[in-house]
Amino acid sequence: MTAPPGRRERKKAATRQKIADTALRLFLERGYDAVGIRDVAAEADVAVTTLFSHFASKEALVFEQDDEFERRLTRAVTDRAAHEPLVPALRHEVEALVRHCTGDDAGPTWHLIDETPALRAYEESMRLRHAESLAAAMTADARLTPTPTACRTIARFVIDAYSLARDADDPDAALDETFRMIEAAWEAARSSPRAAAAGPRPATPRGRPARG
Amino acid sequence: MTAPPGRRERKKAATRQKIADTALRLFLERGYDAVGIRDVAAEADVAVTTLFSHFASKEALVFEQDDEFERRLTRAVTDRAAHEPLVPALRHEVEALVRHCTGDDAGPTWHLIDETPALRAYEESMRLRHAESLAAAMTADARLTPTPTACRTIARFVIDAYSLARDADDPDAALDETFRMIEAAWEAARSSPRAAAAGPRPATPRGRPARG
DNA sequence: TCCGAAATGCTAACTGTTAGTGTTACGGTC
DNA sequence: GACCGTAACACTAACAGTTAGCATTTCGGA
Numbered sequence: 498m499t500a501p502p503g504r505r506e507r508k509k510a511a512t513r514q515k516i517a518d519t520a521l522r523l524f525l526e527r528g529y530d531a532v533g534i535r536d537v538a539a540e541a542d543v544a545v546t547t548l549f550s551h552f553a554s555k556e557a558l559v560f561e562q563d564d565e566f567e568r569r570l571t572r573a574v575t576d577r578a579a580h581e582p583l584v585p586a587l588r589h590e591v592e593a594l595v596r597h598c599t600g601d602d603a604g605p606t607w608h609l610i611d612e613t614p615a616l617r618a619y620e621e622s623m624r625l626r627h628a629e630s631l632a633a634a635m636t637a638d639a640r641l642t643p644t645p646t647a648c649r650t651i652a653r654f655v656i657d658a659y660s661l662a663r664d665a666d667d668p669d670a671a672l673d674e675t676f677r678m679i680e681a682a683w684e685a686a687r688s689s690p691r692a693a694a695a696g697p698r699p700a701t702p703r704g705r706p707a708r709g
Numbered sequence: 710m711t712a713p714p715g716r717r718e719r720k721k722a723a724t725r726q727k728i729a730d731t732a733l734r735l736f737l738e739r740g741y742d743a744v745g746i747r748d749v750a751a752e753a754d755v756a757v758t759t760l761f762s763h764f765a766s767k768e769a770l771v772f773e774q775d776d777e778f779e780r781r782l783t784r785a786v787t788d789r790a791a792h793e794p795l796v797p798a799l800r801h802e803v804e805a806l807v808r809h810c811t812g813d814d815a816g817p818t819w820h821l822i823d824e825t826p827a828l829r830a831y832e833e834s835m836r837l838r839h840a841e842s843l844a845a846a847m848t849a850d851a852r853l854t855p856t857p858t859a860c861r862t863i864a865r866f867v868i869d870a871y872s873l874a875r876d877a878d879d880p881d882a883a884l885d886e887t888f889r890m891i892e893a894a895w896e897a898a899r900s901s902p903r904a905a906a907a908g909p910r911p912a913t914p915r916g917r918p919a920r921g
Numbered sequence: 922t923c924c925g926a927a928a929t930g931c932t933a934a935c936t937g938t939t940a941g942t943g944t945t946a947c948g949g950t951c
Numbered sequence: 952g953a954c955c956g957t958a959a960c961a962c963t964a965a966c967a968g969t970t971a972g973c974a975t976t977t978c979g980g981a
Contacts (some may be wrong), residue, residue, distance in 0.1 A: 505978050509928070534968060544930045546970080555968065621837060622830045646873060646883050650890055653869045654862075661861055671858050677901060678862055678894035685893030689886065717947050721959065746937060756961045758939080767937065 513551045516541045520558040525605055529559075529613040556619040559610065567630050569594065570655070574634040583641065584683050587655050588676045595662045595672065624660070628652040647686035654679050725763045728753045732770040737817055741771075741825040768831035771822060779842050781806065782867070786846040795853065796895050799867050800888045807874045807884065836872070840864040859898035866891050 519541040523532045534555055538545045552558050573590035574583065598607045610616040632652035636645045643651075658675035665671035731753040735744045746767055750757045764770050785802035786795065810819045822828040844864035848857045855863075870887040877883035 503979070505927075508978085512928085533966090545968095546931080547929050549969065550928075618834050621834055625833055644886065646877060646886050647890065649873055650866075650869060650887050653873075654866060654894075657862060657865045657869075661858060661865075665858060674856065674858050674898070674901065675862050678859065678897050681897035682866075682890035682894040685890050686886070689889060715948065717958075720947085724959080745935085757937095758962080759960050761938065762959075 512543060512547070516543060516548055516551055517558060517561050521606065521609075524559065524609055529609060529616060554619075556616060559606065559616055560619070560623070566594065567627050570627070570631050571634040574631065574638055580640075583635070583638075584676065584680050588672070588679075591655060591659050591662070591676075592672060594659060595668050598663050599668055624653075624656050628656045631655060643683075643686040643689070647683075647689070651679065651683055651686065654682065724755060724759070728755060728760055728763055729770060729773050733818065733821075736771065736821055741821060741828060766831075768828060771818065771828055772831070772835070778806065779839050782839065782843050783846040786843065786850055792852075795847070795850075796888065796892050800884070800891075803867060803871050803874070803888075804884060806871060807880050810875050811880055836865075836868050840868045843867060855895075855898040855901070859895075859901070863891065863895055863898065866894060 516537065520532075520537045523537055523540060534545060534548065537558065538548045541548070552561070569590055570587070573586050577583070577586040610620060628649070629652070632645070632649040635641055635648040635652060641648070654675075658672060658679060661675055662668040662671040728749065732744075732749045735749055735752060746757060746760065749770065750760045753760070764773070781802055782799070785798050789795070789798040822832060840861065841864070844857070844861040847853055847860040847864060853860070866887075870884060870891060873887055874880040874883040
């Protein structure tokens with residue numbers, strides 16, 4: 498299915514990479530707001546239109562490989578061992594993600610995001626997407642009984658735990674605290690009369706589908 | 710402290726109101742994206758700069774009196790009876806807010822927001838602000854013992870409950886479910902060893918202050 | 922070899938937003 | 952009532968992100 502990439506696709510990937518690298522370098526050198534799209538395009542030696550054919554927006558230049566976040570949390574749900582409980586698996590993954598952000602080896606990217614309001618807002622706007630994706634994975638997991646609404650709630654909760662821990666003075670303590678609350682909420686959802694009475698849920702989610 | 714407003718302030722308020730009304734009318738007539746700032750300014754017979762001196766952004770034209778949301782939730786915390794428990798008080802307020810949005814008398818404003826991705830994103834970006842405001846009120850409440858982190862978590866949870874209920878097919882059921890989870894999480898935070906051992910918290914919040 | 926499609930480029934515009942700079946109308950003071 | 956400071960407003964011009972339209976190159980496959 499994945500044939501060896503031809504010259505064309507290699508060139509395209511190279512262009513994209515060059516744009517992303519240039520953008521990150523300039524942003525770190527001069528600050529996000531002080532660097533314009535036209536600066537990035539010029540420095541990367543591409544046209545502005547080419548830049549926008551690779552990245553949907555200026556913010557996307559920073560969050561290029563952000564799908565990884567979504568993938569890792571989703572996999573924490575789907576790839577966990579047969580009877581491994583959900584919440585600890587999620588916590589384990591969130592811990593790793595937080596360490597990846599707050600660690601020194603994370604590179605200065607996180608610092609850039611942390612200090613740029615526009616990027617924080619953008620990331621914030623992706624939280625719903627991530628939460629919805631995680632909720633979908635949970636809802637699709639036949640081992641879980643709570644309703645789609647409960648899955649959505651817990652999913653947002655987990656994303657919140659991530660961002661709260663990142664911002665906390667003591668990430669470990671914050672994670673500890675929030676995940677204790679998540680565990681309790683999850684237990685409440687599992688033992689809810691609604692979930693218990695309904696038995697195994699239908700495969701199709703009930704709620705209004707997410708927009709945007 | 711509040712002297713009878715002079716002509717000046719009345720004129721200012723009138724201008725602001727005229728802009729907001731015109732904007733809402735045009736947005737509803739032609740759709741949010743199809744109406745430009747310059748259209749609104751022209752139709753309201755003001756300069757673009759005047760418009761921006763009253764409203765910080767195009768989105769703000771729709772969310773003009775949004776502080777009410779923040780105020781109502783905060784008051785649900787501070788103005789509740791001496792020993793009234795927190796979560797039911799919050800739930801009561803959220804229920805009222807959801808009814809206000811999903812009811813027919815809410816006017817078409819909510820519909821507009823609901824169907825415009827840009828407005829949804831903007832509202833999403835205000836959720837952190839609202840949550841932080843609510844969390845601050847909770848943290849400042851001497852009757853509560855959980856830590857600032859726990860307050861932040863619950864606050865975000867409450868805001869999520871609001872938005873989940875609004876989007877749900879059955880808002881009442883969704884509220885029921887999410888608030889059962891909130892109650893459980895809150896109980897877990899209250900009985901946490903950290904909170905219990907620490908006793909009454911210091912008045913100053915510990916976490917890194919919110920940015921943006 | 923040749924055709925079609927994809928990648929890229931150039932131009933020009935549109936849209937939200939702001940800085941700079943005047944002008945007018947109001948409120949308080951003498 | 953005259954006067955002055957200031958807040959509200961307008962006008963111009965620009966900046967920055969984004970996109971449409973169209974030309975051009977470059978590759979992949981027939």
